[in-house]
Amino acid sequence: MSITRAEKKHEKRFLCLFLISSAIMILLIISANIIINPRSEFGTTIFKPLIRHARSEKIEMMKALPERPELIVLGSSNSMKLNCSLITSLTGESCFNAAVDAARIEDYYALLSYIIEDLGFKPKTLILGLNIEAFSDSLEIDPRLISEKRLYSKIEKPILPPEIGIIIDSMSPYYLIDSFTVLKYTLVGYPAESSHYEKDGQGVYDQWDSEIAAGNFSLEEELGASINNFVARLRYMNAVSHERKAYLEKILDTAKNGEMKVLMFIPTTHSSGIEVLKKETKYSEMRDELKRYLEGLKEEYDFTYIDASEASLYGGNPDGFYDVSHINGKNAEMIIRKMIAQYNEEHPQNQLMPKTPIDTSYSTTVTRLASPEVV
Amino acid sequence: MILFNSLAFIFLFLPLTLAVFWLLRTKKLRYAWVVVMGYFFYCLWDYRFALLLLGSALLNFLMAKYIYRHSLRKQKHNDGNDDDERNCGKGFKSERLKSERSGCLKRNIAIAFAITIDLALLGFFKYYNFAAGMANSLLPLLGIGPGAGAGLGLPILNIILPLGISFYTFQSISYIIDVYSGKTRPAGSFLEFMCYISFIPQILSGPIVRYDEMRPSLEAIDNSPDSSKFYKGINLFVLGLAKKVIIADTISALISPMIIGHSSLTTITAWIAAIGYAFQLYFDFSGYTDMALGIGCFFALELPKNFNSPYKALNISDFWRRWHMSLTRWVNDYLFLPLTLSGKGITKPKILIASLLTMLILGVWHGAGWTFMLFGLYHGIMLVLYQLTKKGYDKLPALVRRILTFIIVVVGFVIFRSDSIAMLIDLLGRMFSFTGGMPFFNLRLVLLLAALVISSILSFFFKNTNEIEYHFYARSWALAIVMAFIFVICVIAMGRAEVAFLYYQF
Numbered sequence: 040m041s042i043t044r045a046e047k048k049h050e051k052r053f054l055c056l057f058l059i060s061s062a063i064m065i066l067l068i069i070s071a072n073i074i075i076n077p078r079s080e081f082g083t084t085i086f087k088p089l090i091r092h093a094r095s096e097k098i099e100m101m102k103a104l105p106e107r108p109e110l111i112v113l114g115s116s117n118s119m120k121l122n123c124s125l126i127t128s129l130t131g132e133s134c135f136n137a138a139v140d141a142a143r144i145e146d147y148y149a150l151l152s153y154i155i156e157d158l159g160f161k162p163k164t165l166i167l168g169l170n171i172e173a174f175s176d177s178l179e180i181d182p183r184l185i186s187e188k189r190l191y192s193k194i195e196k197p198i199l200p201p202e203i204g205i206i207i208d209s210m211s212p213y214y215l216i217d218s219f220t221v222l223k224y225t226l227v228g229y230p231a232e233s234s235h236y237e238k239d240g241q242g243v244y245d246q247w248d249s250e251i252a253a254g255n256f257s258l259e260e261e262l263g264a265s266i267n268n269f270v271a272r273l274r275y276m277n278a279v280s281h282e283r284k285a286y287l288e289k290i291l292d293t294a295k296n297g298e299m300k301v302l303m304f305i306p307t308t309h310s311s312g313i314e315v316l317k318k319e320t321k322y323s324e325m326r327d328e329l330k331r332y333l334e335g336l337k338e339e340y341d342f343t344y345i346d347a348s349e350a351s352l353y354g355g356n357p358d359g360f361y362d363v364s365h366i367n368g369k370n371a372e373m374i375i376r377k378m379i380a381q382y383n384e385e386h387p388q389n390q391l392m393p394k395t396p397i398d399t400s401y402s403t404t405v406t407r408l409a410s411p412e413v414v
Numbered sequence: 415m416i417l418f419n420s421l422a423f424i425f426l427f428l429p430l431t432l433a434v435f436w437l438l439r440t441k442k443l444r445y446a447w448v449v450v451m452g453y454f455f456y457c458l459w460d461y462r463f464a465l466l467l468l469g470s471a472l473l474n475f476l477m478a479k480y481i482y483r484h485s486l487r488k489q490k491h492n493d494g495n496d497d498d499e500r501n502c503g504k505g506f507k508s509e510r511l512k513s514e515r516s517g518c519l520k521r522n523i524a525i526a527f528a529i530t531i532d533l534a535l536l537g538f539f540k541y542y543n544f545a546a547g548m549a550n551s552l553l554p555l556l557g558i559g560p561g562a563g564a565g566l567g568l569p570i571l572n573i574i575l576p577l578g579i580s581f582y583t584f585q586s587i588s589y590i591i592d593v594y595s596g597k598t599r600p601a602g603s604f605l606e607f608m609c610y611i612s613f614i615p616q617i618l619s620g621p622i623v624r625y626d627e628m629r630p631s632l633e634a635i636d637n638s639p640d641s642s643k644f645y646k647g648i649n650l651f652v653l654g655l656a657k658k659v660i661i662a663d664t665i666s667a668l669i670s671p672m673i674i675g676h677s678s679l680t681t682i683t684a685w686i687a688a689i690g691y692a693f694q695l696y697f698d699f700s701g702y703t704d705m706a707l708g709i710g711c712f713f714a715l716e717l718p719k720n721f722n723s724p725y726k727a728l729n730i731s732d733f734w735r736r737w738h739m740s741l742t743r744w745v746n747d748y749l750f751l752p753l754t755l756s757g758k759g760i761t762k763p764k765i766l767i768a769s770l771l772t773m774l775i776l777g778v779w780h781g782a783g784w785t786f787m788l789f790g791l792y793h794g795i796m797l798v799l800y801q802l803t804k805k806g807y808d809k810l811p812a813l814v815r816r817i818l819t820f821i822i823v824v825v826g827f828v829i830f831r832s833d834s835i836a837m838l839i840d841l842l843g844r845m846f847s848f849t850g851g852m853p854f855f856n857l858r859l860v861l862l863l864a865a866l867v868i869s870s871i872l873s874f875f876f877k878n879t880n881e882i883e884y885h886f887y888a889r890s891w892a893l894a895i896v897m898a899f900i901f902v903i904c905v906i907a908m909g910r911a912e913v914a915f916l917y918y919q920f
């Protein structure tokens with residue numbers, strides 16, 4: 040069948056129109072996602088995002104502090120429950136909890152660099168909550184670090200601009216649903232915040248706490264709802280990343296040069312989560328590899344670390360959780376006490392001691408945290 | 415490994431490969447580029463098995479050349495060219511008898527050698543562990559081996575199944591048999607042959623292309639770009655992508671938990687899951703094939719169609735003429751016909767036995783396992799039953815025949831999907847026990863039913879992608895925008911997760 044010139048013209052018109060229409064539609068969707076920015080990933084602030092931008096919030100909170108903290112807590116959201124009042128009462132050092140959501144090691148480094156270089160703080164002590172997935176060889180840089188330019192400027196840039204990855208990831212049905220949800224909330228009003236930060240950076244889970252107080256909190260439901268997302272972070276992790284190890288070593292170098300004391304812990308996961316992780320991921324191997332690596336580092340750097348990956352390792356409550364990876368205040372208190380005790384045991388000449396023999400300034404907070412016990 | 419339904423393939427690999435392909439002008443360079451990118455594509459999965467692919471291609475190319483060189487007599491080709499005949503049959507002229515016999519022997523040895531190696535590789539990678547396990551457990555029961563129950567002690571190896579091995583092995587075998595029997599000439603060069611074997615769209619999951627089907631396009635590979643091919647290619651690719659990521663993956667997400675938790679299914683939900691799987695498999699595999707055909711069009715290398723609305727089939731024989739057509743053609747030409755034509759005359763029992771045997775092999779081709787064997791045997795029995803009841807059956811109303819065929823196919827796919835005999839018995843037991851009452855209608859089930867209704871309408875009443883006339887010239891602008899819209903929906907749907915094509919595992 041011979042094709043006429045007119046038919047050829049139609050075919051060419053089809054090709055051009057198809058390519059142009061596809062490009063325009065894709066660009067429109069990307070633009071809408073960037074403008075609406077439902078997950079705080081693009082840095083635009085026209086609409087209120089669904090996910091709070093902990094990195095930006097913590098920076099602003101630190102800038103507003105009346106005095107420079109002497110002890111900084113760095114970690115992911117599962118370190119947010121480390122209570123600064125308690126830490127101050129045990130160490131005598133003023134404290135700020137700078138833990139941020141979904142933190143990887145480069146986040147810790149970026150925050151520490153910003154704290155020292157831009158805010159001019161001179162911390163005496165660092166507490167690091169070292170998540171296993173924070174060392175993942177498969178997870179990308181968190182988009183919220185990339186969108187917070189004050190922090191992103193502190194780390195090494197990948198060869199390919201990571202913004203491309205964020206834009207590609209935004210081309211998903213879930214992301215579009217989030218964008219529509221933001222538009223809906225903008226029209227009908229946002230629901231009440233489910234959490235907030237205290238002035239010292241400590242995280243407070245208002246919704247969970249009120250459910251606990253009302254007696255209708257179901258740990259089982261929360262475990263079920265959170266387990267898949269948590270497992271997904273470790274699913275493709277095959278090794279402790281060399282690049283991320285280098286960031287930890289840079290943090291330790293900074294601490295060494297600044298004569299800072301360093302205390303670390305591996306945060307706790309609920310036993311049901313560990314069970315799934317062991318079945319579906321290389322969790323056990325990764326935890327062992329991380330521990331071996333930390334042991335190796337002790338030859339070069341002076342720090343204390345405890346393995347708090349399971350509640351039983353520090354005598355914590357096995358159900359002292361809000362969900363699969365977020366411990367309650369009581370378990371957090373036990374980790375703090377064990378870590379400081381171990382530090383003091385290892386450093387008899389340079390102990391962390393309260394300024395006054397009995398400091399009860401934290402007690403009200405502890406009482407408040409301890410009351411909504413999740414058992 | 416990158417999949418056709420991945421952003422990396424659609425926005426990076428494919429445009430780059432095409433751009434360079436069309437920039438190159440000569441036949442050799444284009445062959446070389448297609449081969450390089452085909453191997454690169456394959457290496458993205460596992461580079462070690464690229465050597466196996468290369469070795470297999472080299473062996474078959476050389477053997478085909480050797481067989482062709484030892485052909486002596488002249489005959490008329492399918493393509494109209496006079497050439498040497500390759501049949502080792504009767505009628506040798508007496509003065510050439512000796513040398514012809516010698517050539518014939520060499521060709522027979524060469525074809526036997528090539529096919530043995532091809533099948534040995536396929537057998538080792540695909541069937542060794544199954545056969546070893548079976549031998550270890552069964553032979554001692556028959557008193558063979560060192561003591562009953564002790565097993566023969568054949569080691570179970572940690573074998574990775576090379577991707578696409580079933581497809582490229584069958585393709586190579588068809589090539590060598592066709593050269594032997596004089597249906598086609600061997601490829602002009604090794605590059606051309608590698609291009610035929612490792613062409614990106616069909617390297618992993620077919621269609622199983624015969625060399626003479628692809629030769630005209632291969633020989634014209636240095637032609638200028640043709641807008642009508644791109645036109646057809648885009649339509650096929652987009653519709654195939656939509657079949658895969660919008661329909662098949664959605665059904666998969668809804669029925670997978672049901673199939674995994676099959677022990678809690680009722681009769682109704684078991685049938686819903688079974689029908690869902692039949693649609694998932696069809697839209698997944700035919701979607702892949704449409705995309706492969708579309709990509710072929712972008713390179714101006716046309717591949718044969720592989721599906722022709724199989725669920726519109728009126729009987730099981732008709733179904734196999736419409737489902738995975740390239741495989742059916744292969745088993746028909748290289749198994750069924752030789753089995754039927756062997757010996758004296760074509761008798762009905764011979765046809766029935768050949769049908770049974772062919773379908774058994776077709777089942778086993780899909781994988782090493784009892785359920786695949788049963789799948790083949792089941793379809794073989796259904797074919798035999800159809801042949802025996804043909805006269806009466808064909809008088810039934812078309813709608814009844816269509817529904818009956820669909821039910822037979824759905825039950826067949828339950829066998830195909832089952833991971834074990836125990837799972838199969840459980841699933842079939844639930845489907846035919848008529849227990850459990852009405853299911854609880856939750857959002858998931860409603861969504862699944864909606865997906866099944868849409869799939870049914872598309873499968874039973876719509877034209878398939880091959881039947882659609884891609885020449886809506888008068889409204890090309892509207893079609894372009896509709897296709898672009900479907901494409902963008904697919905791109906967004908792909909953001910859920912990359913789900914591998916079901917036929918990659920075969």
